[in-house]
Amino acid sequence: MTGRPRIQKGRRARHDLRTLILNAVHDPTIRRTVSRLLEAAGFQVREVADRAEALRPPQGSADLTLDEPQRRQLEEQLRQAQKMEVAGRLAGGIAHDFSNLLTIITGYSQMVVDRLPARDPLRKDLEAVLEAAERATVLIRQLLAFSRPQMVQPEILDLDRLVARMYRMLRRVLGEDIELSVALQAQPGQIKADPGQIEQVILNLAVNAREAMPRGGKLIIRTGEVKVSRKKAQTRPGWRPGRYVVLEVSDTGAGMDAETKSRLFEPFFTTKASGTGLGLSTVYGIVKQHAGEIEVQSELGKGACFSIYLPAAQEAARSGTPARASTPPKGAETILLVEDEAEVRRYARKMLVQQGYKVLAAGSAPEALRVWKRRQGSIDMLLTDVIMPQMSGRELAQDLQAQRPELKVLYMSGYADDVIARHGILDPETELLQKPFTPESLGRKVRSLFDAPERS
Numbered sequence: 001m002t003g004r005p006r007i008q009k010g011r012r013a014r015h016d017l018r019t020l021i022l023n024a025v026h027d028p029t030i031r032r033t034v035s036r037l038l039e040a041a042g043f044q045v046r047e048v049a050d051r052a053e054a055l056r057p058p059q060g061s062a063d064l065t066l067d068e069p070q071r072r073q074l075e076e077q078l079r080q081a082q083k084m085e086v087a088g089r090l091a092g093g094i095a096h097d098f099s100n101l102l103t104i105i106t107g108y109s110q111m112v113v114d115r116l117p118a119r120d121p122l123r124k125d126l127e128a129v130l131e132a133a134e135r136a137t138v139l140i141r142q143l144l145a146f147s148r149p150q151m152v153q154p155e156i157l158d159l160d161r162l163v164a165r166m167y168r169m170l171r172r173v174l175g176e177d178i179e180l181s182v183a184l185q186a187q188p189g190q191i192k193a194d195p196g197q198i199e200q201v202i203l204n205l206a207v208n209a210r211e212a213m214p215r216g217g218k219l220i221i222r223t224g225e226v227k228v229s230r231k232k233a234q235t236r237p238g239w240r241p242g243r244y245v246v247l248e249v250s251d252t253g254a255g256m257d258a259e260t261k262s263r264l265f266e267p268f269f270t271t272k273a274s275g276t277g278l279g280l281s282t283v284y285g286i287v288k289q290h291a292g293e294i295e296v297q298s299e300l301g302k303g304a305c306f307s308i309y310l311p312a313a314q315e316a317a318r319s320g321t322p323a324r325a326s327t328p329p330k331g332a333e334t335i336l337l338v339e340d341e342a343e344v345r346r347y348a349r350k351m352l353v354q355q356g357y358k359v360l361a362a363g364s365a366p367e368a369l370r371v372w373k374r375r376q377g378s379i380d381m382l383l384t385d386v387i388m389p390q391m392s393g394r395e396l397a398q399d400l401q402a403q404r405p406e407l408k409v410l411y412m413s414g415y416a417d418d419v420i421a422r423h424g425i426l427d428p429e430t431e432l433l434q435k436p437f438t439p440e441s442l443g444r445k446v447r448s449l450f451d452a453p454e455r456s
Helices: 011-023 028-040 068-115 121-147 159-174 195-211 230-234 258-262 279-289 342-354 365-378 393-403 417-421 439-451
Strands: 155-158 178-183 190-193 217-228 242-251 293-298 304-311 334-338 358-362 381-385 408-413 432-434
Touching: 068 121, 068 342, 068 439, 155 159, 155 195, 159 178, 159 195, 159 217, 159 242, 190 195, 190 304, 195 217, 195 242, 195 279, 195 304, 279 293, 279 304, 334 342, 334 365, 342 358, 342 439, 358 365, 365 381, 365 393, 381 393, 381 439, 393 408, 408 439, 432 439
Parallel strands: 178 217, 334 358, 334 381, 381 408, 408 432
Antiparallel strands: 155 190, 217 242, 242 304, 293 304
């Protein structure tokens, strides 16, 4: 049959199949992330522009005609990759809208809590609303992390505290027929890592374990610490000597044979009829990105145990969460607030006015330019949403700073990091307030920017 795509023989043929599918994905952020995973696993990645080119073989290759089952597999994996691209865009949009809603919910709830006496019965009810909103914020971050590659923003974390914070969410993910047990170490395990990505590792491992226990079972999450000597590191290729914090996720599921274990972290490899084959490859990529290691122990019928080793941090983790009711410092400067979501704009304006600032509010960049034309001499800061119709926050800031270089600029956004980055934000010289934000986080961010020394 003429015109049938050809790929190379042997194991390399399977590799080429997956690299072709990968590069047929149009979203560049998804493509770059999975490309890095493939290259780390020893694949050679070939960049292509579209589906037609993806189905053509590389020049000069030793070819083998695909049979019909292989063609159907190729087409199905390509469709699955395209579905993931669409799902990523949809998830990003939903997360943005939900972040705006959470900003309003948390903001006004906190405002009422701060006004109630400590023993008022309504205070406890509203604090429960705030706790639910905080959990929703974590879910939004996990949704974005799962559907979109995120920029790594490491901080010092207490791994035990992070696992404990995820307990309720994991309980819902696993379902009632799976028993969840958590055994945390006595001493806090501190790592330097991106919290959203470590949460994603735990979530993906939990989901993988659930799929291995269709009739129920037990999932155990343990934390610990281990010291790897130089001699021991030499017996493990790629390992470095030093202290590691260990995250262990084990299940009583079906287990795996040797062949499955050998391909476990390959992108698009899955033993499930409806699986994407990206859950564990994503885990592998995140662990490696954090200079960590991962080991798997499993036998058929005896469950599986994933052990994640992350380098221990030398500095101390931040203790606890800042007190909700602490009062942010006040100011008297004039702020030009630009936000196209009316309720978020009203909330942010009210919070800033209560903190002493003079606020000029605009619902779009063109409206902000008109306000600037009338009042530019008195405006000290531009507080703007990143992504708006007609003109982005970045473009607006560049326009205004061209006229007044000393103008302070603070961006705010509920979009995923990769979307924000495409609008020129998240470079070291910019300041960003992530939605949803509380009155305290808004006030402290604004004040810190005003009080920061001028850049030379």
